[in-house]
Amino acid sequence: MPKRDYYEVLGVPRGAGEEEIKKAFRRLAMKFHPDRCPDDPAAQDKFKEAKEAYEVLCDGARRTLYDRHGHAAFASGGARGGAGFADAGDMFGDIFADIFGGSGRPRRGSDLRYLLDLDLEEAVFGCDKTIEVPGIVACDGCKGSGSADGRSKTCPTCRGQGRVRMQNGIFSVQQACPQCRGSGRVVETPCAQCHGEGHVERTRRLEVRIPAGVDSGDRIRLSGQGEAGPAGLPAGDLYVEVRVREHAIFQRDGDDLHCEVPVRIAQAALGAE
Numbered sequence: 001m002p003k004r005d006y007y008e009v010l011g012v013p014r015g016a017g018e019e020e021i022k023k024a025f026r027r028l029a030m031k032f033h034p035d036r037c038p039d040d041p042a043a044q045d046k047f048k049e050a051k052e053a054y055e056v057l058c059d060g061a062r063r064t065l066y067d068r069h070g071h072a073a074f075a076s077g078g079a080r081g082g083a084g085f086a087d088a089g090d091m092f093g094d095i096f097a098d099i100f101g102g103s104g105r106p107r108r109g110s111d112l113r114y115l116l117d118l119d120l121e122e123a124v125f126g127c128d129k130t131i132e133v134p135g136i137v138a139c140d141g142c143k144g145s146g147s148a149d150g151r152s153k154t155c156p157t158c159r160g161q162g163r164v165r166m167q168n169g170i171f172s173v174q175q176a177c178p179q180c181r182g183s184g185r186v187v188e189t190p191c192a193q194c195h196g197e198g199h200v201e202r203t204r205r206l207e208v209r210i211p212a213g214v215d216s217g218d219r220i221r222l223s224g225q226g227e228a229g230p231a232g233l234p235a236g237d238l239y240v241e242v243r244v245r246e247h248a249i250f251q252r253d254g255d256d257l258h259c260e261v262p263v264r265i266a267q268a269a270l271g272a273e
Contacts, residue, residue, distance in 0.1 A: 003071050006053035014092040018058055025054040050090070090105035109229035109236040110137070116240050118210065120247040124257075133238065134203045138228040139194035146198035147187035155180035181230040208240055213255065218242045 007014050010024040028050040030036075037043035055063045056074075061218040092093040112135055118127075138144035145152070154160040158177035164175050176182035190196030206225060214220075219239045226236025250257045263272065 005070075006057055009049050009053040010057065012057075016057075021054065021057050025050055025058075066088045087193060105191065108234040109227040111236040112226045112238045114238060114240045115243060116208070116210075117243050117245055118214070119245055120250060122210060122217050123150065123242065124212065124215050126214075127210050127252060129208045129210055131206050131208055131240070132203050133206055134201070134226070136199045136227040137202045137204065138235070139191060139198055141193035142191035142198060144192055144198045144228060145187065146194060146196045148189040148191045151188050152185040154190055155184055155186045160184040183230070183233075198230065206238070210242070214242045214244075215252070215254075216242060216244045 007016070008022060010016075010028065012020055012024050016024075029047065032043040032047040032050065034044050034047060037047075056066050062074075093250055112133065114131060114133055116131060117131060118129075122129075139146070141150065142150075155177060157179040158164050162177055162180065162182045164176045164177045177184070179198075180186050187196055191198070194200050204225075206222065208220060208222070210220070219241050222238040222240065224235045225238035228235050244252070250259050252258075266272075
């Protein structure tokens with residue numbers, strides 16, 4: 001059976017950039033990876049086909065050869081330079097981190113969402129609101145480090161790299177070290193308040209300035225007010241989503257307000273207050 005065109009396999013145009021190709025492969029890998037479809041030979045064949053296409057199209061030299069000569073460029077098994085299969089772990093590490101739930105890099109804290117109900121007057125003219133947000137915050141006792149005395153040592157699991165390599169079938173995938181959570185350091189004396197976690201659960205009171213003219217669905221971003229990051233990493237953001245209550249008299253249409261007022265014929269003809 002003849003091989004399909006690599007661009008057709010990934011569903012991208014011939015002029016697609018590297019990011020577009022990577023996104024297309026990620027989508028197919030998430031769908032057809034053998035670990036997700038262990039009993040589906042057809043899915044495994046599609047995954048192998050997509051992987052082969054990705055290896056060629058994301059390598060500049062091999063892509064040039066393919067564009068000039070098609071599959072014939074690799075028919076003899078030669079001209080395979082570039083990344084090659086030996087480096088497949090590094091090539092696919094970031095992509096398969098999404099599939100296996102790992103991550104090659106430590107990340108900041110999670111973003112939070114808060115739904116805020118406003119009266120029409122508050123939305124139109126703006127206001128200040130106090131909200132209470134439950135979540136995970138940095139420990140005051142250790143300032144988020146998790147250490148009682150501020151001392152730490154090199155993580156013995158990853159040897160300070162912050163990442164470990166995990167084997168998933170034929171792929172070697174890098175992900176954040178489970179012991180140090182990607183920081184490369186571990187505490188010697190855990191903080192008594194947070195038990196070495198560096199964060200605690202707490203409900204915070206925050207002041208939010210609501211600008212005039214907001215409408216339902218608008219979001220206000222409070223930078224750094226999300227959940228605390230692991231091992232002292234930066235906190236995520238808080239997104240306050242606005243929901244405007246219906247008014248008893250006025251209906252809103254964008255920046256306009258409408259209301260229906262019943263009048264008699266004489267009032268409509270002659271005017272009235």
